[in-house]
Amino acid sequence: MSATRVFVARLNGAAVFDPAGDRVGRVRDALVVYRKTEPPRVVGLIVEVPGKRRVFLSIGRVTSIAAGQVIATGEINLRRFEQRGGEVRVMAELIGRKVVLRNGSGEATIEDVAIEEEAPGEWSVGQLFLRRPRTSGPFGKGPSVFATWSEVREKQSDGEAQSAEQLIASYSELLPADLANTLLDLPEERRLEVAEELPDNRLADALEEMPENEQVSILAHLDDTRAADVLDQMQPDDAADLIAQLSDERGEALLRLMQPEEADNVRFLLSYDPETAGGLMTTEPIILSADATVAEALALIRRHELAPALGAAVCVTLPPYEPPTGRFLGMVHFQRMLRYPPMERLGTLLDQSLEPVKAETSAAEVSRILASYNLVSVPVVDDNHRLVGVVTIDDVLDYLLPDDWRSSSGDEVKPYGDTSTAAITLKPRPGRRTRRASR
Known part of the structure; x- marks a missing residue:
């Protein structure tokens, strides 16, 4: 029996099964489009399939959402998800937005969004779970309140930054690789906003799982003090890899700002040729x-x-x-x-x-x-x-893996437990830590 109301933040990470009962992916977001007078209509789910690829699952193919799982009918189109104009991702773009209640009682922040089934295969945004600003004291949260879409209006104008606090809270349980993949799926402006708000250790975890060009992009938007704090939290070999991709001037500036012991470990690793055991090793065994x-x-x-x-x-x-x-x-x-x-x-x-x-x-x-x-x-x-x-x-x-291994995937979706034969060509990545040998 399909649920008639589901909160999207709780749906995040739910397994998606085909009619045969094989798991084909996990839910990572819901996609909605706005309507003039009615609540936004749900057009589908964004599903992560093996290979970390995000694909679109039309809501019309969803036959059941219950007990933390989604059952879909038919084959899933493996074309990589591309957001179209007018589409809004609930987790990435709606949660964290500020709204004003039309009854004049003030503003609040969207913490979760419930989607409701109006008819078979037709879902729309139902209730919003809102959090009001705290009224006094530096700690704690303000009171929560439920409201329908018609009872609120969005506060921010186009281009205004959204609060990342609730989005970060919804990602708190993600494994580092999943957190990295989720961040990379956000629009660039939103990704950088969330990265700035993440705790140092969580951002460090995510950076360790990202391609080097994305690591550099995020680090470029952090001031030197924050960047050094994040590098302190990374494994020394990962920190060395990242610093090696920066200009010599900024790399040296960040090393000076890092904790002396951590900086010494990184400098030690940077002294080795990248194609050797010294270039691959970590300096923190037991x-x-x-x-x-x-x-x-x-x-x-x-x-x-x-x-x-x-x-x-x-x-x-x-x-x-x-x-x-x-x-x-x-x-x-x-x-x-x-x-x-x-x-x-x-x-x-x-x-x-x-x-x-x-x-x-x-x-x-x-x-x-x-x-x-x-x-x-x-x-x-x-x-x-x-x-x-x-x-x-x-x-x-x-x-050994190619540079784009995190984003590459096969052409066929298999259940997560499938152990059938698959081929992948492994070859050394030339140029890894290319500046290391010269330091």
């Missing part, structure tokens, strides 16, 4: 002494902010324990730690079969080693056998 226990190591890899590839193993070295460390002793994989009691010393569990690579080892050779031995990371050492970082599988994939 490093412990041989006397550390399994319990201590497991506590560190449990940290929720740690990337899975970095949490797959810990590095054991002599002091000091910051790259470049004392002599590298070996790695201990988390699965091996799980087989031993909590107080077991890591020095007794070292993987003797895994040899580190030199910082000058070619990126191609590092890729071969990871693939040949089914590894998710490999340690990198200097000429004195000191640990300087680790190369993880995601670093290698980012190096």
